[in-house]
Amino acid sequence: MKRVPRWRPPLRRARPGDVRRSSLSARDLGAEALAGVLQRPARSALTALGTVLGVGSFIAVLGLTGTAASQIDARFNELTATEVAVEDTGGSDAARVPLAFPQDADRRIGRLNGVTAAGVFWRVRLGAEQTVRSAPPAGAGAGERAQVMAASPGALQAAGPRFSQGRAYDAYHDGHREQVAVIGSATAARLGITTLRTQPAVFVGDVPFTVIGILDDVDRKPELLMSVLVPRSTAEHVWGPPGDERAKMLVATRLGAAGQIAAEAPVALRPEHPEYFKALPPPDPRTLRSGVGDDLSQLFLLLAGVCLIIGTVGIANTTLVAVMERTGEIGLRRALGARGSHITAQFLAESTLLGLLGGLVGTSLGTATVVAVAAVREWTPVIDPLTVASAPALGLTTGLLAGLYPAWRASRIPPAEALRR
Known part of the structure; x- marks a missing residue:
């Protein structure tokens, strides 16, 4: 039987388009x-x-x-949110009234609901030759140009002090114009005061002050650690009212009360002249x-x-x-x-x-x-x-x-x- 060949398509020349392109x-x-x-x-x-x-x-x-x-x-709630600052501007009577805070300013603000402590303070203006030293003026050695702050007992309490030795002065010292002082640890080191057992004194110019406390740290106003703190009434008696820098008040409040205290403080201090004061509430934490x-x-x-x-x-x-x-x-x-x-x-x-x-x-x-x-x-x-x-x-x-x-x-x-x- 004769075999029939299979049909195949005719061969043709390959064209460029017939080549399959590579892929990946x-x-x-x-x-x-x-x-x-x-x-x-x-x-x-x-x-x-x-x-x-x-x-x-x-x-x-x-x-x-x-x-x-x-x-x-x-952190804001612990410190800043509970702090109010009150500035003595004096208003239009600034030249005539060097100190607008009344003598019982601490007690007036302390009566406000939400206040834990409050007090007045200012920087004492000293003469060019008045320095702070731990020896009498006739003693040898140059004195320190330390900062002297007049602060009521309430201001010291509002700062949240922690003492390495001694204690803070109180209302008795302030009321009787006692010449006592509280100094920061850095100031004590510069003056060579290491212990209170010997009842050391510091001399601001020729005025002696018995050191009753050495500050180790504070929660507020860290500049107090570099200062010599004396009672407000004593500072007024020795050096007079504030000079170039007007007084301020530091108010410590309970949490949530700062805004209300800032609104009420000027009226509580001087109902007849609330414009003498400017209260600064804490900033918004957000x-x-x-x-x-x-x-x-x-x-x-x-x-x-x-x-x-x-x-x-x-x-x-x-x-x-x-x-x-x-x-x-x-x-x-x-x-x-x-x-x-x-x-x-x-x-x-x-x-x-x-x-x-x-x-x-x-x-x-x-x-x-x-x-x-x-x-x-x-x-x-x-x-x-x-x-x-x-x-x-x-x-x-x-x-x-x-x-x-x-x-x-x-x-x-x-x-x-x-x-x-």
Whole structure:
């Protein structure tokens, strides 16, 4: 039986359009990028270090700013929110009335509901030759130019003093114009006063004052630690009313009462002339917190931005070096059918992967830093979840931008010239 041959279509010459163009799947692209990163692990780690620092700084800055801002309310409530300052302006009678605070100013303000302590103070004006010394004026040695403050017992109590030795003067000392003094620890050290057992005295000019207390610290008005404090009535008797600097009143209140006390204080002090005084309530804690947060964010976000720029330049430089080192590989791929877009995608994927890895590691380090600092300071760490979620994307974007020019440069290398290298 004769075999019939199978029919075949006639052969025709291949045309350029009949050649199937090469393609690169996303899976292959990811595998090539991972292989390129793992091929030189040490270089890849150093390259991603800049992104790690930048993203880590970004997380740490925002986290620490939020954590610190959350603590401001508590610290504000403890001190600043419970402090009211009353200034003696004198109004239109300032020249005629050098001291508008009445003698019983402490008692008048103390009667207001919410006040825990209040008192008047001012800086004593001394002559050019009046110094503070621990020996009589005829003794040897030059005196100290220490600050002398006239302060009522209530002012000293409102400052929240803590004594290393002795105690504060009281209403008896003030009422009888006793020549006693309370000095700060720094002033005591300069004057050579180490103990109160010998009943030491300080001489302001030629006026002696027996030291009955040495301040170790205060909650308010830290300038008191550098001063010699004497009773208000004694200062008025020795040096007269305030001179260049008018008197002020420090009022310590319970939490939540400061605003009301500031409104009532001028009338309570001088019902006939409330315009003589200007009461300053504490600032809004929300404004304070916002201001501190903005200052910290602007300062440290600038640092984070610098780190990200350094990371971008590092990734771009390393990727460009890799392009030059892998010129032969690029030429071989092009000769086997890879298009320029494939080469661009490969190097972009490698730089993007480095940026993403740097972003992930930086996010972890930044979060750990915030938690560690909060633990040491005994704070509650505050980190916005949106910030943590967006930080790796920031690293990815950094790597993508860093790889644009090297990837474009790799795609422009002619295959024939690449193979000859």
